[in-house]
Amino acid sequence: MTVTGRPYRRRKDVTVVSLLLLVLAAVLGPTPSSAAGNDWWVPTARPTPDSQINVTGEPFTGTDARGDVRGFVDAHDHLFANEAFGGRLICGKTFSEAGIADALKDCPEHYPDGSLAIFDFITKGGDGRHDPVGWPTFKDWPAHDSLTHQQNYYAWVERSWRGGQRVLVNDLVTNGVICSVYFFKDRSCDEMTSIRLQARMTYDLQAYIDKMYGGPGKGWFRIVTDSAQARDVIKQGKLAVILGVETSEPFGCKQILDIAQCSKADIDAGLDELYSLGVRSMFLCHKFDNALCGVRFDSGSLGTAINVGQFLSTGTFWKTEKCTGPQHDNPIGSAAAPGAEAKLPAGVSVPSYASDAQCNARGLTDLGEYAVRGMMKRKMMLEIDHMSVKAVGRALDIFESQAYPGVISSHSWMDLNWTERVYGLGGFIAQYMHGSEGFVAEANRTKALRDKYDVGYGYGTDMNGVGGWPGPRGADAPNKVVYPFRSVDGGSVIDRQTTGRRTWDLNTDGAAHYGLVPDWIEDIRLVGGQDVVKDLFRGAQSYLDTWGATERHQAGVDLAKGAETTASSTEWNPFTSYAPSRAVDGSRDTRWASDWSNDQWLRIDLGSTNRVGRVTLDWERAYGKSYRIELSTDGAHWQTAWSTTSGDGGLDTALFTGTPARYVRVQGVERGTGWGYSLHEVGVYSS
Secondary structure (H helix, E strand, O other): OOOOOOOOOOOOOHHHHHHHHHHHHHHOOOOOOOOOOOOOOOOEEEOOOOOOOOOOOOOOOOOOOOOOOOEEEEEOOOOOOOOOOOOOOOEEOOOOOHHHHHHHHOOOOHHHOOOOOOHHHHHHOOOOOHHHHHEEEEOOEEEEEEEEEOOOHHHHHHHHOOOOEEEEEEEEOHHHHHHHOOOOHHHHHHHHHHHHHHHHHHHHHHHHHHHHHOOOOOOOOEEEHHHHHHHHHHHHEEEEEEEEEOOOOOHHHHHOOOOOOOHHHHHHHHHHHHHHHHHHEEEEEEOOOOOOOOOOOOOHHHHHHHHHHHHHHHHHOOOEEEEOOOOOOOOHHHHHHHHHHHOOOOOOOOOOOOOOOOOOOOOOOOHHHHHHHHHHHOOOEEOOOOOOOHHHHHHHHHHHOOOOOEEEOOOOOHHHHHHHHHHHOOEEEEEEEHHHHHHHHHHHOOHHHEEEHHHOOOEEEEOOOOOOOOOOOOOOOOOOOOEEEOOOOOOOOOOOEEOOOEEEOOHHHHHOOHHHHHHHHHHHHHHHHHHHHHHHHOOHHHHHHHHHHHHHOOOOOOOOOOOEEEEOOOOOOOOOOOOOOHHOOOOOOOOOOOOOOOEEEEEEEEEEEEEEEEEEEEEOOEEEEEEEEEOOOOOOOEEEEEEOHHHHHHHHEEEEEEEEEEEEEEEEEEEEOOOOEEEEEEEEEEO
């Protein structure tokens, strides 16, 4: 399909007007708002000129009858992606001290007609030509299908807050390879340098908004670093902002030819730095396989281009294998991407992949597991979107072994078969900002699980994330949005949004920028009914439930560590010991191994009778397909507490009703391989 550019006639007076407005804004600075009074939500001074908000009425405060906070949660946004990728991929700023004319203008190379808007051409098709003028005309951008222009101007975020949003996760984002191959840049491509800058800019935005309201702490945009602080902010009716990280090589943890370029010390230092910046959630990998984990593939020509980028960054293309369960990664892009493929060295081409091998062969590496456990120690939440199903499976195994709830899927990039495991842990799920029909269909599909676990729902706008957003349903669409409309809580009236000379209507413009999120939610209500929106309105509470449970999590005491052990047999090796005690020494570098036959067991003496309700088994490659967990108070009389006939190795967690026991026995029934049974570690816990 060929997309042609949109012709236009450039108005010469626009540049003059913009410059005059810029000068006025710089000279006059913030001026008293004509609407200012005693209304706490109206700033005493707002930059002029500026965008309109087009929402009237007091934002709701306090909690509901159950004591829960209310409001929507955007679990995935990129406020400062314009500072990423070398600084010239996303054009326009979230805010500017010089005013809106400076903030909402195009990249220099997009003038006069977009001829050099190369990334716009790559992502949108056509020839990339467009009217580059932003403020005050906004002829061609922002738009739902323009992936290269600012969508997160602060006043548009303010409108979403006024429309009922109470949590925003600002994911600090970049990609060093995209930065390095893109033609235009004005800064370093180092990923951590960009992450630090975006964190600082988020705090600068908070100060910028505070200044409008009279000083520090008075604005509606509040960066929070713990769940209690977030609850307090939301009770006040303000927006709680949480920092996350979504980057391809966190802490410099890339891999070259499958060799890690970082160490455990780098991971510890990196996690400590991010935590000190206020980061509380993060992705371990994104788009490219790195030293921590494999990624969930992209499809189509974009997937081909990213696979090329992976090779340029790491020296390896994606590698696939047959999936071992119902989960699978996205089909790898096989469509041609001539522009990207031209960058490959002579004689190198993107490999073809077997249709029945749809899982990334790279899962969670040893360094990745170290990072996951490091996040657990720091009470951080792990974003599992973009991780390969092999990596996600291992991460969830680790979390289940420790009953750790801090898992987030924020924008529909995990295999949906993980949904109940995430909810079972106490995690949180948000859906990508799809069109209302698609969003409602997916929300309805998982409604029964949300009811079962009594949780709310979220959305991930991913704005400025180069993903694409809902297009217009049309002025004549059934159940279209009728302006003005009331907010979900009923306390505010929301009209069409105007910035400069442009007024947007969701029905005809689609979700062009962040200010149209309330309009999109109204569209969901009209298309899907009140129940979907009710679940979304519970989103803030459920997100904070997950965060709070993560903060309160205490690692259980391993009753088996260092305990006396015996076994039915021990594999003999002249160079190392596979003694039973190796399964309870606290190290994954050692293991117990049995003889190569089915009927084998490992017995652990806890030293005294304890309540036992959870046993974890970290298998080596020689695992048990069928085995039992047996308990005894005297070592002679045994009862089966848990059993399986479908073990698949990895890290198993056996949960059962707490039972008094001094002795715990792992009784093998059937091996999963031709070897014996081999366990790196067995953990025994009271709950």
